[in-house]
Amino acid sequence: MELEVEHLTKRFGGIVALNGVSLRLSGNERVGLIGPNGSGKSTLVNTIAGIYEPDGGKIHLNGQDIGHLKPNQVLGRGLGRTFQVPRAFRRMTVMENLMVPALAIRPERGRQAWESRAREVLDFLTMDHLRNDYARSLSGGQQKLVELGQLLMTDPDLLLLDEPFAGVHPQLMETIFDFITTLHQQGKAFIIISHDMTSIFTLSERLLVLNSGEIIADGPPEAVKSDEAVIQAYLGEEAEDA
Amino acid sequence: MTILRRLPLHPEWALGFLSLCVALSLPLLVQSYWLHVFTIGYFYAILASSWALLAGTAGQFSLGHMAFMAIGGYTSGVLGRFFGLPPLAGILVGTLAAGLVGWVIGALCLRFKASYLALFTIAFSEILRMLIRGEPQITRGDHGLHVAPLFGDVISRVPYYYTMLLFLLLCLLLMYWLTSTRVGLFLRAIREDEEAAAARGVDVVRYKVLAFVLTSMIAGLAGTLFAHYVAILTPNIMIIPQMGLVIAMAVIGGVESLVAAALGAVLIEVSLEALREFEAWRLVIFGALLVITLRFARNGLLAPVFQRLLRAGPRAESRERVVADGA
Amino acid sequence: MSYFWSLGATGVTMGVLYALMALGLTLIFSILRVINFAHGEFYMLGGYASYFILNAFTGLHPLLVIPLAGLATALLGLVFELAFLRPMHQGRIERPDEYAVLITFGLSFFLLNLALALFGPYPHRPPSFFEGTIDLGIVRLSADRLTASVMALILLGLLLLLINRTWLGKALRAVSQDKQAAAVVGINSLVMNSAAFAMGAGLAAMAGALLAPSFFVTPDVGAVPSIRSYVIIVLGGMGSIQGSILGGLLIGLVESLGVGYFPDPSRALNYKTAFGLVIFALVLLFRPRGLFGRKEA
Numbered sequence: 001m002e003l004e005v006e007h008l009t010k011r012f013g014g015i016v017a018l019n020g021v022s023l024r025l026s027g028n029e030r031v032g033l034i035g036p037n038g039s040g041k042s043t044l045v046n047t048i049a050g051i052y053e054p055d056g057g058k059i060h061l062n063g064q065d066i067g068h069l070k071p072n073q074v075l076g077r078g079l080g081r082t083f084q085v086p087r088a089f090r091r092m093t094v095m096e097n098l099m100v101p102a103l104a105i106r107p108e109r110g111r112q113a114w115e116s117r118a119r120e121v122l123d124f125l126t127m128d129h130l131r132n133d134y135a136r137s138l139s140g141g142q143q144k145l146v147e148l149g150q151l152l153m154t155d156p157d158l159l160l161l162d163e164p165f166a167g168v169h170p171q172l173m174e175t176i177f178d179f180i181t182t183l184h185q186q187g188k189a190f191i192i193i194s195h196d197m198t199s200i201f202t203l204s205e206r207l208l209v210l211n212s213g214e215i216i217a218d219g220p221p222e223a224v225k226s227d228e229a230v231i232q233a234y235l236g237e238e239a240e241d242a
Numbered sequence: 243m244t245i246l247r248r249l250p251l252h253p254e255w256a257l258g259f260l261s262l263c264v265a266l267s268l269p270l271l272v273q274s275y276w277l278h279v280f281t282i283g284y285f286y287a288i289l290a291s292s293w294a295l296l297a298g299t300a301g302q303f304s305l306g307h308m309a310f311m312a313i314g315g316y317t318s319g320v321l322g323r324f325f326g327l328p329p330l331a332g333i334l335v336g337t338l339a340a341g342l343v344g345w346v347i348g349a350l351c352l353r354f355k356a357s358y359l360a361l362f363t364i365a366f367s368e369i370l371r372m373l374i375r376g377e378p379q380i381t382r383g384d385h386g387l388h389v390a391p392l393f394g395d396v397i398s399r400v401p402y403y404y405t406m407l408l409f410l411l412l413c414l415l416l417m418y419w420l421t422s423t424r425v426g427l428f429l430r431a432i433r434e435d436e437e438a439a440a441a442r443g444v445d446v447v448r449y450k451v452l453a454f455v456l457t458s459m460i461a462g463l464a465g466t467l468f469a470h471y472v473a474i475l476t477p478n479i480m481i482i483p484q485m486g487l488v489i490a491m492a493v494i495g496g497v498e499s500l501v502a503a504a505l506g507a508v509l510i511e512v513s514l515e516a517l518r519e520f521e522a523w524r525l526v527i528f529g530a531l532l533v534i535t536l537r538f539a540r541n542g543l544l545a546p547v548f549q550r551l552l553r554a555g556p557r558a559e560s561r562e563r564v565v566a567d568g569a
Numbered sequence: 570m571s572y573f574w575s576l577g578a579t580g581v582t583m584g585v586l587y588a589l590m591a592l593g594l595t596l597i598f599s600i601l602r603v604i605n606f607a608h609g610e611f612y613m614l615g616g617y618a619s620y621f622i623l624n625a626f627t628g629l630h631p632l633l634v635i636p637l638a639g640l641a642t643a644l645l646g647l648v649f650e651l652a653f654l655r656p657m658h659q660g661r662i663e664r665p666d667e668y669a670v671l672i673t674f675g676l677s678f679f680l681l682n683l684a685l686a687l688f689g690p691y692p693h694r695p696p697s698f699f700e701g702t703i704d705l706g707i708v709r710l711s712a713d714r715l716t717a718s719v720m721a722l723i724l725l726g727l728l729l730l731l732i733n734r735t736w737l738g739k740a741l742r743a744v745s746q747d748k749q750a751a752a753v754v755g756i757n758s759l760v761m762n763s764a765a766f767a768m769g770a771g772l773a774a775m776a777g778a779l780l781a782p783s784f785f786v787t788p789d790v791g792a793v794p795s796i797r798s799y800v801i802i803v804l805g806g807m808g809s810i811q812g813s814i815l816g817g818l819l820i821g822l823v824e825s826l827g828v829g830y831f832p833d834p835s836r837a838l839n840y841k842t843a844f845g846l847v848i849f850a851l852v853l854l855f856r857p858r859g860l861f862g863r864k865e866a
Contacts, residue, residue, distance in 0.1 A: 049441065070447075071440040087438035089431050100431050103424040104443030111424075150442055303670050350854060356666035357604045360674070361799050362853050368796055369846050376839040482792060486678035493671065522686035529679030536672050537653055540663065 001078070001157035001189050002026045002062050003048075009056035010040075010047050010213075017043040019213040020057065025158070030180070030190045032204030032221070034197075036233055039210040041193045042084065045160050049081045050074040061158070076105050080151040081160035084193075086143035088150075090136035094127065097135055097146050102153040114153070121152045124182075126175060141172040148179055158189045165196045177203075201225075209233065261505065265407055269400050276515075277399045283511035284406040285468050287504035288413050290491040292460040295417050298497035299426065300453040301433025303356055306347065306363030307461050307488060308480040309370045314340040314462025315469035315479070319389040320380055329392045333466040340462020341455050348454025352447055367480060374477045384476060392470035402471045409467055410504065413460050417500050420456070429453055487525070490532040496545025506544055571707060576829040577822060578708040582718040584821020586776050589721045590794055591801035591813040592728065593772030599745040599808035600765035601654060606673040608773050609795025610680035614642045615774025616786035617688060620695040631698045631782065635720065638778040639771035646770025649676060650763050658762055677795075684788035692785035695778075717779035724775060725814065732810065741765060745808060773798075793842055800842075800849040806862025815860065820845045 003025040010018040017040045025031060033041050046052050048059055050071040059067040061077050069077070080101075088097050098118040103111070122128040125145045130138065135146055144164060151159055164176050180190060180203060191208075194200045200207070200221075207224040209217035211233040217224045224230055269277060289311060297303045317339040318332030327335065347366060351359050374381045381387055393401045420426055428449045431439040440446050469475050478484075488507070495506020510528060517524045535543055590612060597605045605611075618638035623631060653672050657665045699712035710718075732738035743751040744761040751758060777791065784790065801820050805812025827844035831837035852859055 051437065051441075070445075071437075072443045072445050075441065075443045081441060083438065083441070087435050087441075089434040089438065091434060092427075092430060096427060096430075099424075100427055100439070100444065101442040103427060104445070107424055154443065297667075301667070303667055305674070353857075354853070356670050358853060358857065360606070360670045361604065361803065362850065364796070365799070365846050365849050365853075369843060369850070372840060372843050372846075376836050376843075483678060483681055483789075486674065486681075489671065489674065490678065493675075522682060522689075525682035526679065526686050529675065529682050533653065533672060533675040533679055536668065536675055537656070540668075 001028070001187075002060075003079075003158055003189070004060040005048065005057070006060075007057040008044070008047060008054055008059065010043055010052055011055050017213050018047065018054075021210070021213070021215055022057075023208060023215060023218065025189055025191070028184055028187045028189050030184055030192070030203055030205050032200040032207045033191055033193045033210065034195075034200060034207060035210035038212075039233075040213040041210055042162060043213075044210065045081060045162055045191070045193065048074075049079065049160060072104065075101065075154060075156070078155075078157040079160070080154060080156035080158075082144070082147045082151065082162055082164065084162040084166065086140060086147050088135040088138075088143045088146040091134055093132050093134055094122065094138070094146055094149075095131040098122070098149050098153050101150050105154045118149075118153065121149050124152075125149050125179065139169070141168040144168060145172065145175065148176070152183075156188070158191070159183070161190060161192045163193055163195065165194055165199050173199075262411070269403060274399050277403045279512060279515045280508065281399065281403045281406045281471065283508040284403075284410045285464055285471075286488060286491055286511050287507035288406075288410050288464040288467075289461055289488045290495065290507035291410075291414060291417065291500045291504040292457040292464075293488055294492045294495075294497050294500055294503035295421070295429075296453055296457040298492070298499075298503070299421055299433065300429040300450065301436075302351070302450065302453060303360055304351075304363040304454075305360050305482075305485055306367040307457070308485045309363075309367040310340040310344055310458035310461035311465035311468070312370065312374065312475075312477070312480040313343055313458075314465030315389070315475050316374060316381060316387065316465075317462075318466045319387045319469050319475050322390050323382075323387065329390050329470045332390075333392075333463065333470065336466035336469075337459050337463040340465065341459035344454045344456075344458025344462075345451060347458070348451040351454070352450060364482070367482070367485070371477050371480050374480075381475075381477075387475045389469040389473050389475055391473045392467075406467055406471070409463065413463070414500055414504060417456075417460070421500070425449065425452070486532075487528075490528050492542075493532055494528070494535050494543050496542025498541060499545040499548070502542055502545035502548065506542065509544075572829065573826075575708040576825045578705065579710070580822035580825030581818060582710060582714060582821075583825065584818035585718050585721040585725065586780060586817075587794075587797060587801060587821050588814045588817025589725055589779075590773045590776035591798045591805070591817050592725070592810065593769035593776075594798045595802045595805070595808055595810060595813040596741070596765050596772070597769035598802065599810075600741060601650075601658070601762050603654065603657075603669040603673065604799070604807075605766075605769060606670070606795070607677035607680060608769070608798050609791030609793075610677050610684075611642050611646060611770040611773035611791070612777035612794050613684060613786065613788065613791035614645065614680065615639065615777030616695070616781035616790060617684065617693065618642060618774065619778035619781050620693045620786055623695050631696050632716070632720070634695075635775050635778050639775040642774030643767040643771035647763055647767040650766040654766065655759060655762065658759060681788055681791075688788065690788065692787050694785045695781050697782045711783065713782045717783065720779055721776065724772075728772070729810070737764065797842060797845060800845040802859075803849055803852050803857075804845075804859050806859035808863065809859070809861035812859055812861035820848075823848065 005021060005023045008018050008021040021044060035041050043052065047054055050069050050073065054067050058065065061079055064077065066074055066077055089100065095118055098121060099114060102114040102118065119128060119131065122131050125148065127142065127145055130142070135143060138146065165173055168176065184190065192200065192203060204221055206219065207217065207221050208215055209224060209230050216229045216233060217227045268280060289307060293307045314336035318336035321327040321335060322332050351362055354362055375383045378385060392405065428439065428444045431442065431444055432446055432449060436446055491507040491510050492503040494510065496502030514524050594605055594608050597603060615638045618641045619634045622634045622637055623629060656662050657668060662668050697713050698716040701712050702709050703712055703715050732741065740756045741761055743756055744758045748758045797820060801816040802813055804819065805816030823844050824841050828837045828841050831840065
């Protein structure tokens with residue numbers, strides 16, 4: 001797996017949300033993406049995932065240009081993402097939720113085969129007993145697990161997780177943690193956005209810090225923690241709040 | 243009842259089968275006048291169920307459905323008038339024409355959210371109506387376009403009754419089959435959350451357009467059948483209140499169930515005839531029922547009845563919870 | 570050339586009335602974020618209200634009935650809003666976007682048929698405001714039409730005053746910009762919703778009452794004005810007051826000139842609203858926010 005982002009720019013009207021962002025990921029790296037509010041983290045994820053069309057720059061996944069692909073095509077190339085507020089299909093069952101991406105990306109495998117695979121995935125997420133429940137009857141944390149299950153069905157090489165731990169019950173947090181570590185061992189790469197500093201520092205081998213649409217730090221967590229620019233970015237925000 | 247409970251049947255289909263038996267034997271049971279009523283009822287049922295597919299399943303709340311119906315009917319009628327196109331061929335051509343326009347409209351509407359979609363389709367419908375009224379040299383406008391009857395000189399209504407019923411069943415089967423495939427899954431996902439559906443691999447563009455093309459073709463088909471039955475077309479078939487009636491039928495029946503919407507249409511059409519003496523108040527009743535159903539029984543009035551009468555499958559419990567919430 | 574100015578004058582005099590009605594629709598959209606598909610029916614009810622009030626109180630001058638007709642319809646609108654739209658803004662309705670479209674469309678269907686049942690299909694005509702025709706040089710208008718235009722102009726002025734100079738107007742503007750921020754300063758957005766919907770209904774009704782002596786009242790008299798209102802608010806920009814006013818005048822002109830210069834006079838009138846509808850479709854496709862609308866992120 002090789003992700004290359006070069007000088008990525010995204011504007012909304014007069015606001016420059018991403019200002020020439022460049023980064024590189026390979027193999028099964030686990031990268032944490034942090035930054036103050038409004039720094040452009042979600043915009044970066046949304047642009048890479050195909051929701052926004054870049055105004056400048058390139059995005060290459062495994063050597064192929066994915067910058068102008070639609071979200072469903074990006075998933076097809078092996079890049080999956082979750083949403084900050086979980087967006088499972090509320091009035092569809094958990095099983096149906098998992099079947100959607102499976103049948104969308106690889107319909108030829110057939111319903112039967114995908115259904116047994118879905119049950120394996122749900123088992124792994126300890127949710128098999130909920131498979132026929134409507135997603136809307138699940139807790140927020142469980143809906144996040146459903147999203148992860150959906151991703152797993154398409155076996156992506158790179159997963160973009162937007163606040164996977166936000167508002168999650170501690171017990172479920174463990175499940176999500178296990179999910180990430182297990183998949184990492186299987187060779188998958190992660191970009192994780194989180195405000196939860198403890199989890200991020202534990203999970204990430206590498207931290208990307210975004211501030212006002214630009215990457216101001218890129219390195220191992222220890223180094224980033226003591227980086228002047230990073231401290232300024234966060235302190236600066238706090239000073240404004242005061 | 244207990245026997246029914248053991249059958250692995252989808253609830254609506256069991257009741258549908260019963261209705262089918264009644265429908266097939268109707269000519270033996272009622273007079274010609276009521277056959278006409280039911281034939282028109284089946285016509286509306288084709289429209290209501292196809293609208294339910296577009297709106298209730300795929301989430302595209304278009305207000306232009308009657309326009310596609312009119313395209314079907316008028317295409318066949320006009321080609322019959324100027325080129326002597328026989329009714330059967332007209333039915334085919336009319337259906338395809340409606341589908342073609344549906345493709346264009348569907349493609350144009352891709353970016354539109356609920357309100358804008360409604361506005362655009364209502365505008366499209368009105369522009370079309372104006373064109374039909376405004377070009378009487380082609381369409382005979384308000385005077386009415388005479389259309390060749392499908393069964394020529396045959397006076398009996400029976401063949402028309404069975405024809406409309408046949409096409410209703412074929413359309414329901416086709417639409418139901420579609421919703422049982424992965425396409426149905428994708429359409430529902432699009433309705434639930436279009437952006438999430440795209441993020442989960444669904445080619446939203448393709449399936450939205452597909453929904454439009456298919457449902458507009460079906461509406462067009464209904465239009466041609468109607469035209470070659472009543473043998474006359476006027477622009478009044480596509481006025482906005484007609485769209486309102488179809489929506490009322492689908493919503494009161496149950497917009498998420500094709501069969502419920504179809505049954506709703508037949509029931510309302512029959513009721514409208516049965517309540518003849520109330521004249522204009524009939525539609526007031528159904529108008530009120532539409533608004534009240536929307537507010538307090540989103541899933542419709544008929545659909546939940548099916549689900550409650552014939553509990554089948556493990557999903558029933560959680561599904562009932564959803565139904566009870568008036569989701 | 571005088572033909573052009575004559576058409577222009579006709580267009581503008583109708584345009585202010587279109588603007589008045591469209592303003593009601595835009596007000597409703599701007600505060601409630603809902604397109605009122607029953608707007609034409611409020612217009613129709615205004616016409617009937619003026620007819621029946623004048624029928625009951627024959628001594629009243631027709632002009633005095635305009636605000637009364639508006640008030641009666643506004644009350645009706647208020648009841649509907651409380652019963653069917655407020656739950657939406659309280660989070661008690663699933664899939665509110667779909668609901669909003671269907672519920673006002675359903676109301677339209679209901680009101681149209683109610684009018685048909687109550688009043689019958691035959692036209693009703695309230696008494697004229699003033700008799701005769703007025704010669705303005707470039708154009709000759711019936712006194713009724715001119716009165717309607719002038720009254721509409723006055724009402725537009727009063728409305729602008731209300732929106733810009735009164736507390737209610739400020740509160741409405743606040744809610745239309747940011748509901749939560751308005752709540753923080755103590756403005757109850759639910760109350761504003763009701764007020765806006767009632768006002769919108771009232772404006773449509775007054776437009777209907779003003780034009781009733783000129784165009785008569787039938788149950789479906791609101792169908793064309795309602796489509797026209799959609800055209801205007803999309804052209805002007807949904808939620809924009811200046812947009813509705815300018816849009817109303819523009820559509821008035823477009824219709825007048827379109828009909829006036831249409832190659833085939835016998836079909837011109839039928840296509841009157843078509844010109845606006847084509848503009849409408851084009852705006853939706855190429856510049857959805859219209860002239861003054863906000864760009865949705």
